[in-house]
Amino acid sequence: MVKRSEKPVKLRGHHLLCLLGYRGMGYSAEYAANMNAVHERLRTEPETAVALVLGADDLCSCFPADQPYHCDSDTVARRDAAVLERLGLEPGQSLAWSELLRRIAAAVSPADVPLWCASCPWLQYGVCEEGVALVRAGGGLRPLGQD
Template structure:
């Protein structure tokens, strides 16, 4: 079972192999591929730093314990009709995305995210809506 915070559910949709460091990318790619290949993998929704934050590099600002990020997590979980402490499979999370999220939501809930300008998260939501699941990371 993986422990994930709210906004990382969206980050996984847009993940294309980029990240803050090599160690972070390897960790994110491993999780992404696991969920892509086995959508029955269980996820525990947590408040605050999760298993992706564990590999955030020591250099620069550690935003994993930032109140603004916690607020983004809460907004995303509320949008998806999910709660901290829930355990769901990745395929159940995808179902919540299909029911409650549209691509344009990224522009609002992730307004201050530095990755938003790439447009990959909206694309990821469209992939989920089209039943394609997570995109293969090349």
């Protein structure tokens, strides 16, 4: 059941995977603080509604102005499309985070992450693959600070 009492979290396709591997790193302190808040909300309230969007989302909203803005790039859009296609989803849909985790567990493997995210600066850390593996094993989002 989707939690309707609060505004849904707006996420683009590939950020579904980024959240699985998130360990507190970010492009800036503001970006990390925003991502921490989204991550913690989804971790502690898995029935939170997630609205799937095309393009910039609630995480992109805090991307630092002093860095090259990649949120509208074709590479990122292709990454989003690949993730959503694998999950059988489209922008405009809204699902509970718990349902998204179920779909990821059933359809995504850790080996997919380097294929989709080859140009991502966070790929070298391997945390997204670890996050996908954890979800496939029946887990959810890891509490921040647990490595």
